[in-house]
Amino acid sequence: MFDPIEALKEFIRHPSVSADPAFKAGMHGARDFIASLLGRIGFEVEVVPTPLHPVILAERKGPDSWPHVIIYGHYDVQPADPLHLWTTPAFEPTVRGDRLYGRGAADNKGPLLTHVAAVARLLERRPDLPLRITFMIEGEEEMGSPSFPAFLDAKAERLKKADFVLLSDTGSPREDQIVITCGLRGLTLFDLEVTGARTDLHSGLHGGVLRNPIQALAEVCATLHDADGRVNVPGFYDDVLEVHPWEREQLARFGQSEAEYREFLGIPAFYTHKGYTPFEATRFLPTLEFNGIGGGYQGEGSKTVIPSKAFVKVSCRLVANQDPEKIRALVYRAITERMPKDVTFRLIEQHNGTPYVVVPPDRANTPADQSPVLARAFRAADAAIGEVFGKPPLYLREGGSVPIIADIKRKLGLDSVMMGLFLPEDNLHAPDESFNLNVMRKGMAASERILETLAAGGRGKA
Amino acid sequence: MFDPIEALKEFIRHPSVSADPAFKAGMHGARDFIASLLGRIGFEVEVVPTPLHPVILAERKGPDSWPHVIIYGHYDVQPADPLHLWTTPAFEPTVRGDRLYGRGAADNKGPLLTHVAAVARLLERRPDLPLRITFMIEGEEEMGSPSFPAFLDAKAERLKKADFVLLSDTGSPREDQIVITCGLRGLTLFDLEVTGARTDLHSGLHGGVLRNPIQALAEVCATLHDADGRVNVPGFYDDVLEVHPWEREQLARFGQSEAEYREFLGIPAFYTHKGYTPFEATRFLPTLEFNGIGGGYQGEGSKTVIPSKAFVKVSCRLVANQDPEKIRALVYRAITERMPKDVTFRLIEQHNGTPYVVVPPDRANTPADQSPVLARAFRAADAAIGEVFGKPPLYLREGGSVPIIADIKRKLGLDSVMMGLFLPEDNLHAPDESFNLNVMRKGMAASERILETLAAGGRGKA
Numbered sequence: 069m070f071d072p073i074e075a076l077k078e079f080i081r082h083p084s085v086s087a088d089p090a091f092k093a094g095m096h097g098a099r100d101f102i103a104s105l106l107g108r109i110g111f112e113v114e115v116v117p118t119p120l121h122p123v124i125l126a127e128r129k130g131p132d133s134w135p136h137v138i139i140y141g142h143y144d145v146q147p148a149d150p151l152h153l154w155t156t157p158a159f160e161p162t163v164r165g166d167r168l169y170g171r172g173a174a175d176n177k178g179p180l181l182t183h184v185a186a187v188a189r190l191l192e193r194r195p196d197l198p199l200r201i202t203f204m205i206e207g208e209e210e211m212g213s214p215s216f217p218a219f220l221d222a223k224a225e226r227l228k229k230a231d232f233v234l235l236s237d238t239g240s241p242r243e244d245q246i247v248i249t250c251g252l253r254g255l256t257l258f259d260l261e262v263t264g265a266r267t268d269l270h271s272g273l274h275g276g277v278l279r280n281p282i283q284a285l286a287e288v289c290a291t292l293h294d295a296d297g298r299v300n301v302p303g304f305y306d307d308v309l310e311v312h313p314w315e316r317e318q319l320a321r322f323g324q325s326e327a328e329y330r331e332f333l334g335i336p337a338f339y340t341h342k343g344y345t346p347f348e349a350t351r352f353l354p355t356l357e358f359n360g361i362g363g364g365y366q367g368e369g370s371k372t373v374i375p376s377k378a379f380v381k382v383s384c385r386l387v388a389n390q391d392p393e394k395i396r397a398l399v400y401r402a403i404t405e406r407m408p409k410d411v412t413f414r415l416i417e418q419h420n421g422t423p424y425v426v427v428p429p430d431r432a433n434t435p436a437d438q439s440p441v442l443a444r445a446f447r448a449a450d451a452a453i454g455e456v457f458g459k460p461p462l463y464l465r466e467g468g469s470v471p472i473i474a475d476i477k478r479k480l481g482l483d484s485v486m487m488g489l490f491l492p493e494d495n496l497h498a499p500d501e502s503f504n505l506n507v508m509r510k511g512m513a514a515s516e517r518i519l520e521t522l523a524a525g526g527r528g529k530a
Numbered sequence: 531m532f533d534p535i536e537a538l539k540e541f542i543r544h545p546s547v548s549a550d551p552a553f554k555a556g557m558h559g560a561r562d563f564i565a566s567l568l569g570r571i572g573f574e575v576e577v578v579p580t581p582l583h584p585v586i587l588a589e590r591k592g593p594d595s596w597p598h599v600i601i602y603g604h605y606d607v608q609p610a611d612p613l614h615l616w617t618t619p620a621f622e623p624t625v626r627g628d629r630l631y632g633r634g635a636a637d638n639k640g641p642l643l644t645h646v647a648a649v650a651r652l653l654e655r656r657p658d659l660p661l662r663i664t665f666m667i668e669g670e671e672e673m674g675s676p677s678f679p680a681f682l683d684a685k686a687e688r689l690k691k692a693d694f695v696l697l698s699d700t701g702s703p704r705e706d707q708i709v710i711t712c713g714l715r716g717l718t719l720f721d722l723e724v725t726g727a728r729t730d731l732h733s734g735l736h737g738g739v740l741r742n743p744i745q746a747l748a749e750v751c752a753t754l755h756d757a758d759g760r761v762n763v764p765g766f767y768d769d770v771l772e773v774h775p776w777e778r779e780q781l782a783r784f785g786q787s788e789a790e791y792r793e794f795l796g797i798p799a800f801y802t803h804k805g806y807t808p809f810e811a812t813r814f815l816p817t818l819e820f821n822g823i824g825g826g827y828q829g830e831g832s833k834t835v836i837p838s839k840a841f842v843k844v845s846c847r848l849v850a851n852q853d854p855e856k857i858r859a860l861v862y863r864a865i866t867e868r869m870p871k872d873v874t875f876r877l878i879e880q881h882n883g884t885p886y887v888v889v890p891p892d893r894a895n896t897p898a899d900q901s902p903v904l905a906r907a908f909r910a911a912d913a914a915i916g917e918v919f920g921k922p923p924l925y926l927r928e929g930g931s932v933p934i935i936a937d938i939k940r941k942l943g944l945d946s947v948m949m950g951l952f953l954p955e956d957n958l959h960a961p962d963e964s965f966n967l968n969v970m971r972k973g974m975a976a977s978e979r980i981l982e983t984l985a986a987g988g989r990g991k992a
Contacts, residue, residue, distance in 0.1 A: 087831035147833055153729075211831055239735060253734060257832045266796030267615075268960040272715060272930030273701060275817040275847050276759075277791075277808035279801035282820035282842070283755060290752035293745060297738075329739075334728030337872040339741035346739035355737040358744035359835050364822030365843060369549035369673055370719045370880045371609055372845050372931075373821050373959050380744070381827060383834050385737050410799040418832045468734030469834075497835050498730040 069192055072185040072512065073168065073505060075105065079143075079177045080161040080170035086121055086144035087211050094159075095121055095207055098143040098177075102184075106203055109188040116223070118215030121207030125223065128191075128201040135441045135522050136200035138227065138482070139187070140235040140472065141180030142209035145172035146497045153499035167502040174494035178503035179236035179511070180205065182489060186515035199523035202230060206472065209237075212257065212419040213471045220479040231441035231527070233476055233484040234518070236511065238466050239496075240488035241324055243507055246453045246514075248446075249486035250315075251465030252425040252473055253354070254386035256396045257418035260285070260403060261379040262411050268364075269374040281378040282363050284411040289380060291406050292356055292399075296342040297349075299356045299384075301402045307389045311352050311465075318462050322347055332492060350467035355385045356399065381418075385467065392421025422471035427483050429463045438483075444525045445485050445518065452517035453487070456510045461487075487514070531654050534647040534974065535630065535967060537567065541605075541639045542623040542632035548583055548606035549673050556621075557583055557669055560605040560639075564646075568665055571650040578685070580677030583669030587685065590653075590663040597903045597984050598662035600689065600944070601649070602697040602934065603642030604671035607634035608959045615961035629964040636956035640965030641698035641973070642667065644951060648977035661985035664692060668934065671699075674719065674881040675933045682941040693903035693989070695938055695946040696980070698973065700928050701958075702950035703786050705969055708915045708976075710908070711948035712777075713927030714887040714935055715816070716848035718858045719880035722747070722865060723841040724873050730826075731836040743840040744825050746873040751842060753868050754818055754861075758804040759811075761818045761846075763864045769851045773814050773927075780924050784809055794954060812929035817847045818861065843880075847929065854883025884933035889945050891925045900945075906987045907947050907980065914979035915949070918972045923949075949976070 082097035099115065103124050107113045111126035121144065148158035148171040156162040161170035168178070187201060204227070208215055220227065238249040264281040265274070294300045329346055330338060340349045363378025365371035384395055400415050407413050428438065429446050454460040466488070473484050489511045495501045544559035561577065565586050569575045573588035583606065610620035610633040618624040623632035630640070649663060666689070670677055682689065700711040726743040727736070756762045791808055792800060802811045825840025827833035846857055862877050869875050890900065891908050916922040928950070935946050951973045957963045 087833070088829060146835075147827065147829060149827075149829070150730075210833075255734070255834070257834070264797060267957060267962075268612075269795070270930065270959040271817070271819045271821060271845055272717070272847055273928070273954070273958065274795065274812060275819050275845075275929060276811040276815055277800050277802050278795055278797050279759075280820050282823045283751065285823075286748040286751035286820070289745065289748035297741075333731070333736065333740055335726060335740050335872060336874060338739050339870070339872045340739050349738040350736060353738055355733070357733045357737050357834075357836055358742050358748070358826065359733060359833060360826030360828045360837065361744045361747075361840060362824050362828040364820065365609065365611075366822045366824040366841075367550065367609060367611070370843060370845070371549070371672075371821060371959065372717070372719070372819075373608075374819055375822065378823060379828075381832060383733055383737075383832070385734055408801070410797060410801045412798060466735070467737060468732065492735070495729060496735065497732040497833065500729075 069188055070105070072181055072508065076168060076178055076181050077161040079181060080172055081159060083159040084144045084172065084207065085147050086208050088147060095144065099124060099207060102143050102205060105184065110191060111203065116219060118219055120215050123207065123219050124203065124205040126203040130198065130200045133527060134198045134200045135525065135527050136230040137519065137522065138202045138204050138230045138233045139183050140233050141183070141205045141237065142176045142207065143205055144207045144210050145175065146210050150499065155500055166505050168505055169500060169502040171501055173501050173503035174490040175496045175501065176209065176237045178508055179489040182236060182508050182511040183515050186512045187519065189512065190516045190519055194520070197523050199519060209472065212422065214419055216472050217475050217479065220475055224479055228480040228482070230482060231439055232445055233482050234445070235484060236487050236489040237470050238468065238486045238488040239490045239492065241322055241492065243491065243504060244458050245323055246457050246461045247464050247488040248429060248449060248461045249466045249488055250427045250429050250463050251388060253467055253469050254390060254392055254422045254424040255383060255469040255471065256386065256392040256421040257383045258396065259379055259381050259416040259418065260413060261377060261416065262413045263377050264411050265374065265376055268376050271372040271374045274374060279408055279410045280374050281411055282375065284408050285363070285378045285380055287408065288403055288406050289358060297340045299354065301398050303398045304354065304395065307391070308354065308387055309389045315465065318464055319347055319351065321462060351465040352387060354387050354390060357383050359383050385469065386424055388424045388426050390424060392423060396421060422469050423474045425473045425477065441522065441527055442483055445522055448518045448521035449485055449487060452514040452521070456514040456517070531650055532567070534643055534970065538630060538640055538643050539623040541643060542634055543621060545621040546606050546634065546669065547609050548670050550609060557606065561586060561669060564605050564667055567646065572653060573665065578681060580681055582677050585669065585681050586665065586667040588665040592660065592662045595989060596660045596662045597987065597989050598692040599981065599984060600664045600666050600692045600695045601645050602695050603645070603667045603699070604638045604669065605667055606669045606672050607637065608672050612961065617962055628967050630967055631962060631964040633963055635963050635965035636952040637958045637963065638671065638699050640970055641951040644698060644970050644973040645977050648974045648981065651974065652978045652981055656982070659985045661981060671934065674884065676881055678934050679937050679941065682937055686941055690942040690944070692944060693901055694907055695944050696907070697946060698949050698951040699932050700930065700948045700950040701952045701954065703784055703954065705953065705966060706920050707785055708919050708923045709926050709950040710891060710911060710923045711928045711950055712889045712891050712925050713850060715929055715931050716852060716854055716884045716886040717845060717931040717933065718848065718854040718883040719845045720858065721841055721843050721878040721880065722875060723839060723878065724875045725839050726873050727836065727838055730838050733834040733836045736836060741870055741872045742836050743873055744837065746870050747825070747840045747842055749870065750865055750868050751820060759802050761816065763818070763860050765860045766816065766857065769853070770816065770849055771851045777927065780926055781809055781813065783924060813927040814849060816849050816852060819845050821845050847931065848886050850886045850888050852886060854885060858883060884931050885936045887935045887939065903984065903989055904945055907984055910980045910983035911947055911949060914976040914983070918976040918979070
């Protein structure tokens with residue numbers, strides 16, 4: 069059995085930023101690391117090429133009578149900039165207190181290694197465990213998984229015979245309150261680029277005759293929300309559904325106060341859609357956010373220029389029943405109608421869009437056709453989490469998006485059990501990302517119990 | 531006599547970006563180059579230290595009975611980014627057609643060397659010329675000349691005995707129509723930085739509960755202009771004066787059509803203060819421009835982050851009778867009142883502000899106390915430009931700012947004769963900056979005639 073924390077450090081040291089071609093070597097290193105680790109614990113490993121970053125498929129095979137779980141994870145990470153805001157370098161993992169700091173520690177290298185370590189320990193103890201396990205580890209999650217649907221198509225025949233997917237790429241509010249995520253927001257991403265004059269201009273010689281593209285960009289961006297925190301795009305909320313009462317009830321047990329949340333964010337006041345608490349807004353409502361903006365001179369001192377171009381990067385999070393293409397078309401139309409006619413602009417789609425996901429857990433509203441192995445998995449997870457973490461899990465929708473969950477459901481027909489292992493203070497996608505090592509240890513214990521219970525249950529009806 | 535074009539190439543090869551400390555060696559090289567050139571043509575050269583970049587003071591002394599002209603220029607240049615938009619590298623001067631390309635070619639290395647070469651040729655021909663000449667060449671013009679006022683104070687006793695200042699750091703519309711600038715816009719510069727959460731956040735986990743600082747920044751920036759091209763800040767236009775009728779008449783002879791200007795800029799339509807032509811707007815009206823904006827992720831692909839901070843760099847150009855401090859206070863108040871209360875912000879002054887300048891040429895409205903040497907200089911310039919360039923100069927205000935002209939007037943009591951030697955297509959402050967070599971040759975001839983005529987006139991009343 070390998071040392072899970074040392075393994076995680078080694079995993080983080082490979083700077084696997086999928087979105088930036090400069091990190092090709094880091095992607096290669098992270099992939100090799102996890103592939104050979106799985107090989108060492110007895111898996112048959114296949115590195116499946118894609119047009120961009122390969123997927124690792126590692127199998128523990130067995131007879132059809134054994135339950136079959138696919139464990140999903142991703143070996144790629146977000147860009148680490150702004151680098152100067154990290155206490156220790158992003159790709160030099162460092163333990164401080166109960167935490168391991170580094171880009172990807174919590175998203176998703178730590179949670180993924182938690183399951184790998186649980187499987188390693190379980191198989192060391194029970195080499196004859198009647199359970200089929202497939203690790204499916206991709207390298208494009210932080211880019212919106214562009215190659216993953218085609219990968220699923222190519223491997224569908226083999227993979228769709230599995231019973232369900234288990235993964236930890238979602239969050240929980242506290243170390244003692246694990247969340248099983250039963251819904252994820254969808255996502256659509258695009259850039260808006262505005263052009264004024266054909267070239268950068270001297271702001272003295274030409275200032276006062278043309279609309280600065282930064283001004284035009286600001287004017288259009290400023291129209292996209294109203295004072296009450298709503299997205300100001302006609303039709304944006306038309307398809308949003310009411311949530312189930314049991315979901316509101318679960319969320320009420322979330323346990324963080326608004327004051328605590330505000331304090332954590334460090335903001336003077338919330339800016340939340342009227343009629344929703346901040347906790348409800350991030351889970352039950354769509355958003356339109358600006359992820360980046362740029363144009364003109366951004367360096368030290370000043371440069372009195374009227375830039376030729378300015379751009380903003382936009383993302384919309386979507387909830388159940390919202391179609392990414394329809395929402396993007398609505399936003400494009402609003403921007404096009406509102407753009408001043410004395411500038412030109414381009415809307416640049418970043419990817420196709422990710423639909424929302426809803427996974428019905430084994431509760432009051434469970435569909436009649438739910439697979440018996442999935443139902444047992446939910447029960448096993450409920451029990452294991454209750455025993456290891458001290459409290460049963462909460463079943464909540466989450467604000468984030470895991471693009472592949474919708475693809476897996478659509479292409480393989482499989483539901484996913486999403487056990488949240490990262491915490492709000494883990495600083496995902498931000499400087500000083502870290503993973504709580506107590507959560508890692510308990511997560512390993514819970515994962516081990518879930519898999520052992522599943523193996524004991526076989527594949528038939530309970 | 532040195533080769534002026536080869537000398538200009540050598541001057542440009544020193545990357546003297548004053549605003550960026552990384553270019554220290556380039557500043558040093560440009561300074562050494564111009565100081566030793568002046569030494570070689572017989573000037574007594576002093577390199578005067580300042581807290582930042584030294585000023586070069588080079589004198590040709592003589593008896594008090596000789597007229598005394600100070601020739602001003604600057605050896606520093608604007609930053610060259612975005613570098614990828616240059617056809618040939620910014621600091622590798624290249625001749626294409628009649629133009630020499632490189633950062634600083636037109637602003638201000640080419641025009642400055644035009645006067646240095648004219649002086650060299652004149653003194654070679656007339657070694658006993660009864661004219662005192664002082665070159666005063668600074669290295670902080672592109673940063674707003676922070677050290678220059680103190681330099682003027684330190685050298686005031688010596689410099690204020692001169693008769694006037696001659697310089698070429700302003701523009702003309704065409705190769706055959708030189709402009710003598712009789713007014714410059716003032717300038718005030720500041721940054722606005724908006725902060726949302728204490729750190730960058732995952733836009734899925736937290737999107738929908740706080741105001742994105744890019745959104746807040748866009749919302750405030752969008753309020754600062756109205757649909758008619760006016761700056762929407764109460765009191766902004768209160769001190770703007772009506773212009774003299776002869777100034778409108780001169781401008782009407784400017785010779786560029788609006789269609790040509792629009793074509794040159796490459797914009798779909800003008801966005802100009804109602805009731806003013808584009809040519810009037812850049813000269814007679816103040817502006818508020820965004821010179822740069824930044825925040826969040828600006829790299830390849832996407833990063834679904836809600837940034838902690840976003841900023842914009844703002845400059846206001848000011849016209850006669852507007853006080854930079856008063857205008858800045860008005861803009862600060864508008865921004866402060868309009869900033870949403872759920873974010874925090876800082877206003878960061880970039881420098882003290884440059885007042886506007888008005889220089890009365892030797893025309894109808896010439897003040898009675900104008901110095902006889904200055905009056906002769908205007909007449910000499912009028913005649914020399916008419917002979918060399920084929921048309922008498924136009925006397926116009928200009929949209930740009932030369933911060934030191936106001937300082938020279940205030941601290942030394944001297945007016946400036948501003949002979950415009952760069953053209954609109956020279957791409958000042960932008961990629962592919964270049965200098966027209968025909969203008970350089972004619973400018974040398976005109977400068978030589980002006981100085982020779984001045985020497986002939988002595989110091990007394992005509």
